[in-house]
Amino acid sequence: MSYSTILWDVADGVATLTMNRPEKLNAFNGTMIDEMSRALDEVYQRADIRALIFTGAGRAFSPGADFGWFKMEEFAPVMRVQPRRVTHRFFDELEYLEKPVIAAINGTCAGGGLELALSCDLRIAADSARFGLPEVNAGIIPGSGGCCRLIEVVGLGRAKELAMLGELVTAQKAEAINLVNWVVPASELMTKAREIAQTLKRKAPLAVGMVKHVMNSSRGQDPTTGRILERLGSSVLVTSEDAREGVRAFHDKRPPRWTGR
Numbered sequence: 001m002s003y004s005t006i007l008w009d010v011a012d013g014v015a016t017l018t019m020n021r022p023e024k025l026n027a028f029n030g031t032m033i034d035e036m037s038r039a040l041d042e043v044y045q046r047a048d049i050r051a052l053i054f055t056g057a058g059r060a061f062s063p064g065a066d067f068g069w070f071k072m073e074e075f076a077p078v079m080r081v082q083p084r085r086v087t088h089r090f091f092d093e094l095e096y097l098e099k100p101v102i103a104a105i106n107g108t109c110a111g112g113g114l115e116l117a118l119s120c121d122l123r124i125a126a127d128s129a130r131f132g133l134p135e136v137n138a139g140i141i142p143g144s145g146g147c148c149r150l151i152e153v154v155g156l157g158r159a160k161e162l163a164m165l166g167e168l169v170t171a172q173k174a175e176a177i178n179l180v181n182w183v184v185p186a187s188e189l190m191t192k193a194r195e196i197a198q199t200l201k202r203k204a205p206l207a208v209g210m211v212k213h214v215m216n217s218s219r220g221q222d223p224t225t226g227r228i229l230e231r232l233g234s235s236v237l238v239t240s241e242d243a244r245e246g247v248r249a250f251h252d253k254r255p256p257r258w259t260g261r
Contacts, residue, residue, distance in 0.1 A: 016052075019056045025063050037093065053104055060107040064114075064115065102193050102197055111142070115145055126189045134166040245258065
C-alpha cells in the first residue's frame, strides 16, 4: 500500500508511522488523516504487528491541523467542524487500539500534534522537543480531545496552565509534569522507541491489550466500577492459551511463546 503523506514501515513485529509533510512541519490535512487511519487498520488486522511507533519527519512532530484545511471550508459553516470530527474519530481509534502505541516526539508537538501524542500510550521526547496547546492564541480551543486527555495525564492545574497560557514548554518541563515518560538526546530517540517497542513485544499481547482496555475504561469511573472492570478482564484472560503458556513457561524456567490466543 502506497502513501503520499506518511512513511510506513513494519520490521520485527513493530510498525513505524512517520508523518511526512516536513515542509508543513507535518501539519495534518485530510489526506494525512485518511492515510494514518488506513495504516492503523493494518495494525489492527495484522497479528504479527505487536506495537506501533508514531514519529515525524524533519524538525517537528506536528503542530496539528494545517490551517489551509480549515480555510477551504470557511464559506460552509456547517462543514467547518468536519476536520475536527475526522481528527476526533482518528484519535479515539488510536487510543482504543488494543496494541501499545508509542509517540516518539522528535520536535515541536503542539495543538493537534499534542492531542495525537496524548492519544498514544507512552511518550518519548527528544531533548529539543517543545510542547503546547496554543489554540487560545488563535481565538479557539483544543477541539479533538486535548483538554480532556491533558487533564487525565497532567492534572487540572497543569492542564489549565498549558491550555490557557498557550505557551510552549520544554521537554524537560514536560517530563517533570508527567506529560512525557522519557526524555532522551535527539540522536537516541528512535533507538529508545524501538527498545521500548521490543520490550512490549515480548509481553503477552492479550494481557497488554487488556491492561490498556481496562485502564482506559476505568478513567472517570468510581473505584468499585474500576475493580469490576479489572476482575472482568482477569476472568477473560485466565482461560486463554497465553495464560496457560505463561504458567508452563514459569515452571519450565523458559521464555514464554505467546500466540495471542
